[in-house]
Amino acid sequence: MSPEEREFEEELGAAFRALRERRGPCPSAEALSAYQAGSLEPGEADRVRAHVAVCGLCDSLLVRLKDFDAPGPPPSPVSWPAAERRMRARVFAGANPWWRRLGGLFWRPAPAYALAGIVLLAAVAVRRIADTPPAALRQHPARSIELQVSRSGEPGAPPEDFVVLSFWIPPRPGLRYSASLDGAPPSEIARDDGGGNFHVPYPAARAGKGRHRLLVAGTDRQTGKVEQQVQFEFEGAP
Amino acid sequence: MPEESLVEKFQTTGEMKYFAELWRRYAGPAYGRLLRLLGDRAAAEDVTSDTFLRAMEGLRAGKYQRGNFAGWLFTIARRLGLNWRLSAAERYRGGGDRDRPAPPRDPEMRAQVESVLNQLADEHRIALKLLYIERLTFKEIAVHQGWTMKQVKTHVQNGRRMFLQVWTGRSSRTRGAGV
Numbered sequence: 001m002s003p004e005e006r007e008f009e010e011e012l013g014a015a016f017r018a019l020r021e022r023r024g025p026c027p028s029a030e031a032l033s034a035y036q037a038g039s040l041e042p043g044e045a046d047r048v049r050a051h052v053a054v055c056g057l058c059d060s061l062l063v064r065l066k067d068f069d070a071p072g073p074p075p076s077p078v079s080w081p082a083a084e085r086r087m088r089a090r091v092f093a094g095a096n097p098w099w100r101r102l103g104g105l106f107w108r109p110a111p112a113y114a115l116a117g118i119v120l121l122a123a124v125a126v127r128r129i130a131d132t133p134p135a136a137l138r139q140h141p142a143r144s145i146e147l148q149v150s151r152s153g154e155p156g157a158p159p160e161d162f163v164v165l166s167f168w169i170p171p172r173p174g175l176r177y178s179a180s181l182d183g184a185p186p187s188e189i190a191r192d193d194g195g196g197n198f199h200v201p202y203p204a205a206r207a208g209k210g211r212h213r214l215l216v217a218g219t220d221r222q223t224g225k226v227e228q229q230v231q232f233e234f235e236g237a238p
Numbered sequence: 239m240p241e242e243s244l245v246e247k248f249q250t251t252g253e254m255k256y257f258a259e260l261w262r263r264y265a266g267p268a269y270g271r272l273l274r275l276l277g278d279r280a281a282a283e284d285v286t287s288d289t290f291l292r293a294m295e296g297l298r299a300g301k302y303q304r305g306n307f308a309g310w311l312f313t314i315a316r317r318l319g320l321n322w323r324l325s326a327a328e329r330y331r332g333g334g335d336r337d338r339p340a341p342p343r344d345p346e347m348r349a350q351v352e353s354v355l356n357q358l359a360d361e362h363r364i365a366l367k368l369l370y371i372e373r374l375t376f377k378e379i380a381v382h383q384g385w386t387m388k389q390v391k392t393h394v395q396n397g398r399r400m401f402l403q404v405w406t407g408r409s410s411r412t413r414g415a416g417v
């Protein structure tokens with residue numbers, strides 16, 4: 001510790017700790033927004049002001065909120081197309097998911113039995129792959145990866161054919177996830193919700209007919225260490 | 239087609255091509271805002287997608303009051319972005335109190351520290367609060383603020399220096415006034 005740091009700690013450390021004691025829980029998103037817009041009742045505004053004075057996290061949020069509506073530079077032309085494709089796939093896949101379109105089948109016995117048969121066969125096939133997991137990798141039941149093909153002619157679909165791989169892995173807080181398809185360099189993927197659902201789009205040509213392998217890795221946001229790895233094997237879309 | 243017509247068409251026909259056009263116009267601006275607010279690309283992607291999913295639901299449920307679609311959309315983005323940051327903040331604090339037991343309180347000194355903090359530049363004030371009040375590590379501050387480690391060190395060092403300048407100036411003024 002430098003002499004300057006020591007002097008600071010000795011003289012002011014106690015006062016800062018006393019401020020921390022007074023901080024209390026952070027206000028809600030609505031209250032912070034309203035405080036910043038000046039639309040809170042005076043008493044409530046005083047409470048938020050007193051909290052922000054001693055809360056580094058809310059202080060930093062309010063500073064960033066000031067610029068929220070200011071016009072900013074356009075998104076980076078390098079990372080934007082991939083980011084836009086991932087987000088668009090999530091938004092538009094969620095709008096009309098294939099399992100909702102299949103919903104009607106379950107009410108009719110014949111198609112339901114046929115579907116159950118297909119699922120059973122698929123599970124058996126998948127089981128054979130799952131029998132030989134690579135060392136040090138936890139093999140997730142591969143039936144939980146699903147393919148949804150989106151053709152460019154469909155309303156709301158992007159201008160090229162693509163495949164969305166949907167899967168679930170046990171959620172772990174504080175991790176950043178990446179996925180690598182068939183050994184390609186990993187790219188960052190975003191979770192679909194607070195839980196462990198992912199919908200990851202790939203150009204249809206990359207997940208065509210044949211076996212494919214998707215390796216998903218969860219890296220600790222703080223330490224950069226790989227904390228979770230799951231591998232899926234699946235049959236591509238014809 | 240003007241945005242209000244797109245909204246109306248989407249609400250009346252349910253056809254995704256109208257919503258896709260709203261996406262084409264506003265996904266970039268929403269993502270840019272969220273990236274500035276959150277300082278994290280993966281989080282900005284998550285929240286941008288959630289924003290549009292909420293907007294889609296809202297339009298279908300008739301929650302949108304006509305007049306300013308972009309403003310309404312960015313309000314949803316702002317609320318979801320703030321919630322994301324606040325729950326991330328809770329994670330930093332989730333590990334229990336990292337402090338030594340709190341010292342005997344001196345209300346006057348506490349108020350003076352608060353007042354000196356308020357006179358500092360944003361980056362100095364925030365760096366000091368995150369380090370000394372929140373007890374975040376340098377690495378955690380870097381992740382939280384989207385700063386490099388070098389920036390964290392600079393802001394903390396300059397913050398301390400500026401704080402001490404105002405602090406000692408304040409006490410010599412107080413002493414001077416007392417004489």
Ligand SMILES: [Zn+2]
Pocket residue numbers: 025026027051052055056057058059
């Ligand atoms: Zn707070």
